[in-house]
Amino acid sequence: MLKHKNILGIVTLLIAVFVYCRINFGSSYWWLVLIAIFFLTLTAIGAFHIRWNYFLTSLHKSFNTNKKQIAITFDDGPNPEFTKKTLDLLKQFDAQATFFCIGRNIEKHPEILKEVFRNGHEIGNHSYIHSNEYGFFSTDKIKQDIAKNATLIKEAIGKTPLLFRPPFGVTNPKIARAIISLKLTSIGWSVRSYDTQAKSAKKILEKILPKIKNGDLLLLHDTSNLSIEVLEQLLLFLREKKIKAVTVGELLNIEVYE
Numbered sequence: 001m002l003k004h005k006n007i008l009g010i011v012t013l014l015i016a017v018f019v020y021c022r023i024n025f026g027s028s029y030w031w032l033v034l035i036a037i038f039f040l041t042l043t044a045i046g047a048f049h050i051r052w053n054y055f056l057t058s059l060h061k062s063f064n065t066n067k068k069q070i071a072i073t074f075d076d077g078p079n080p081e082f083t084k085k086t087l088d089l090l091k092q093f094d095a096q097a098t099f100f101c102i103g104r105n106i107e108k109h110p111e112i113l114k115e116v117f118r119n120g121h122e123i124g125n126h127s128y129i130h131s132n133e134y135g136f137f138s139t140d141k142i143k144q145d146i147a148k149n150a151t152l153i154k155e156a157i158g159k160t161p162l163l164f165r166p167p168f169g170v171t172n173p174k175i176a177r178a179i180i181s182l183k184l185t186s187i188g189w190s191v192r193s194y195d196t197q198a199k200s201a202k203k204i205l206e207k208i209l210p211k212i213k214n215g216d217l218l219l220l221h222d223t224s225n226l227s228i229e230v231l232e233q234l235l236l237f238l239r240e241k242k243i244k245a246v247t248v249g250e251l252l253n254i255e256v257y258e
């Protein structure tokens with residue numbers, strides 16, 4: 001897979017070749033524009049596609065596909081209405097999951113976070129602020145934001161999470177530096193439901209169910225009735241296929257708390 005560092009090296013080399021050709025053969029500046037377009041396109045795609053592992057490695061599935069298990073993850077809680085409904089469904093189907101929670105929501109509903117943890121599910125860090133501008137924050141600001149959420153989680157459940165899911169799955173060099181320097185494990189996904197954007201559960205299920213295979217890591221949100229509808233049908237599907245829903249820690253066999 002393409003890596004940001006390799007592309008930087010290639011672009012530097014291309015610029016050097018351009019300078020040589022410009023001096024010796026009078027090559028057009030359009031070559032420089034093409035190099036810039038190449039670099040910016042890859043940077044943009046890499047930033048928005050966490051599975052590319054372009055700026056840093058984000059674990060997004062298990063390569064051990066012999067075990068009939070997947071991990072369901074829920075972003076953006078805790079939510080006073082839908083996290084509870086999510087917990088009830090998971091309990092009904094004897095399923096475990098991982099919740100990537102936002103600090104601002106934990107401040108408002110610490111008791112819900114405690115309940116998620118008491119139910120045996122894992123808690124991951126999904127930033128304190130979860131801002132649209134996260135990609136423009138400095139490395140220090142990102143580190144402070146992640147640490148603020150980690151403190152809230154520790155206060156609620158007594159453990160500091162090691163798993164981090166970048167807001168909106170967006171990564172860049174500054175976010176990568178912050179995650180690496182805090183010694184966190186970045187977690188992506190292999191199947192995305194788009195449950196915050198889609199209009200019908202049926203459409204989501206038609207899209208995601210045929211894709212699901214052993215070792216997958218699914219992205220859902222515990223923030224709407226639509227997601228609850230999707231979750232119920234997903235759990236019925238998994239039961240029928242005898243696929244177990246486990247936590248990210250279990251699926252990937254990694255430590256999830258300090």
Ligand SMILES: [Zn+2]
Binds near residue numbers: 075076126130167
């Ligand atoms: Zn989110």
